[in-house]
Amino acid sequence: MKNIAIIMGGYSSEYKISLISGNVVYQFLDKTKYNGFRIHIFKEKWVYVDDNEAEFPIDKNDFSTTVNGTKITFDCVFNAIHGTPGEDGLMQAYFELIGMPQSSCDYYQAALTFNKRDMLSVLKPYGIKTATSYYINKGDHIDTAEIVKKVGLPCFVKPNKSGSSFGISKVKTEAELPIAIEVAYQEDNEIIIESFLDGTEVSVGVINYQGKVTVLPITEIVSENDFFDYEAKYQGKSQEITPARISEEMTQKVSEAAQRAYEVLKMKGFSRSEFIFVDGEPHMLEMNTIPGLTTESLIPQQAKAAGITLTDLFSNAIELALEK
Template sequence: MKNVAIIMGGYSSEYQISLKSGNIVYQNLDKTKYNAYRLHILKDKWVMADEDDNEYLVNKHDFSVEYNGKKIVFDVVFNAIHGTPGEDGLMQAYLQLLNIPQTSCEPYQAALTFNKRDMLSVLKPYGIKTAVSHYLNLGDEINEQAIIDKVGLPCFVKPNRSGSSFGISKVKTKEELLPAIETAYKEDNEIIIESFLDGTEVSVGVINYGGVVTVLPITEIVSENDFFDYEAKYLGKSQEITPARISEEMAQKVSSVAKRVYEILKMDGFSRSEFIIVNNEPHLLEMNTVPGLTAESILPQQAREAGITLPQLFDNAIEQALAKK
């Protein structure tokens, strides 16, 4: 039996969603194959929680836990942390130093994809289409007219490194631009301002399944709100339609771009990329490398459509991580 540490929580605004994802993984792992343990990686403490929610400190020196008089070491880590430190490469690098395999991508890929600006810059020479964008760092001079001349209105103002749509605003007038920038700076000291892409939004899961890069059925996102924001994602203010209502030809096109992005970036593990289709061309918005794993999350919906159950999805992730070692 392999000891599996399911890491969840994290240091960002997304920690509660991560705890939900981690618990779903815990409930769906094959108990005849794995001894699963829930590890809460939080700003103020790293602890293992038992069935009664008693907490046992994690020894950061070797990532072990003293439990019931014995020392537990882990064969593999299932990463369910959205945001920092699980999605930006920090946990990946730490575990790599300890030689403990984990289910998400490598440290560099995690850091690169977590930084929207850098990821889009790397992909641009490969002909991957994106929105027109303008970048700001905290302290930069803000020339509102120049920004609007470049990206147009409406536009989106986003923190460069945050997930679950925290800190994002849709700006329709020049007057709304500065307040939106201030909101984004609360989440990150780097900002990305993007032109509004008016088209069909789709989300595409690409995973390593059984050692093969596999594109899952595409999900179409129809938000009741102005865009796919936090409410739309988690509070039911959107419709997620799998498979997407797009032509077979368009589905093929989106799938091939998503797969190409995964391969160009040398990704591994789970990924979920968001695209907006404008004039029959998919434009990449971002990629998540630790996507939500709750039953209502998009990637599990796509896996289900592909005939992959949650236990199979999670078991495969662990098998692939162990195979890397």
């Protein structure tokens, strides 16, 4: 039996969702192969939490814990932290330094994909289309007329490095821009302002399954809200239709783009990319490398449509990490 540390929590607004994802992994882990351990990673403490909710500190020297005088070490880490420090490369770099296998991509890929501006710039030369964008950093002079001239209205104001749609606003008038920028600054000191792409939104999961890069069935997102925001993602204010109601040609185009992004970036583990079709062409919005794993989340829905159980999905991620 292998000891698997399931890390969850994190330092960002997404910690609550991460705790749910981590508990789903714990619940569906193959108990015949693995002993699962829930590890909470917070700024103030790293602890192993047992089934009675008792907490035992993690020794950061070797990522071990001691329970009733017995030292417990881990064979592999299953990373279920959305946002920092699990999705931006910090945990990945730490595990690489101590020689601990972990289920997500490597630290450089995590840092790159977590930074929306940098990731889209890297993928552009490979023919992956994106929205028109405008960048500002905290302290920069804000010229609303210049922003509108470049990206048009309506537009989206987003924190550059944040997930679960925290801090994102859809802006319909120039006067709303400064307010939206302040909202985004609460999540990050860098902002990306993007043109509004009017079209069908889809989410494409790409995983390495049994050693082969595999595009999962595509999900179409129909939000009741103005866009696929936090409420739409987690509070049922959207319809998620898998497989998506798009043509064979659109399916092929977006699958190729998502797979190309995964391969160009030398990704490992899970990835979930969001695209919007404009005139039949997929435009990429972002890539998540620690996508939600709650039972309502998109990757579990897509895996189910592909005939992959959660237990198989999680076992596969662990086996691939152990092979490394």
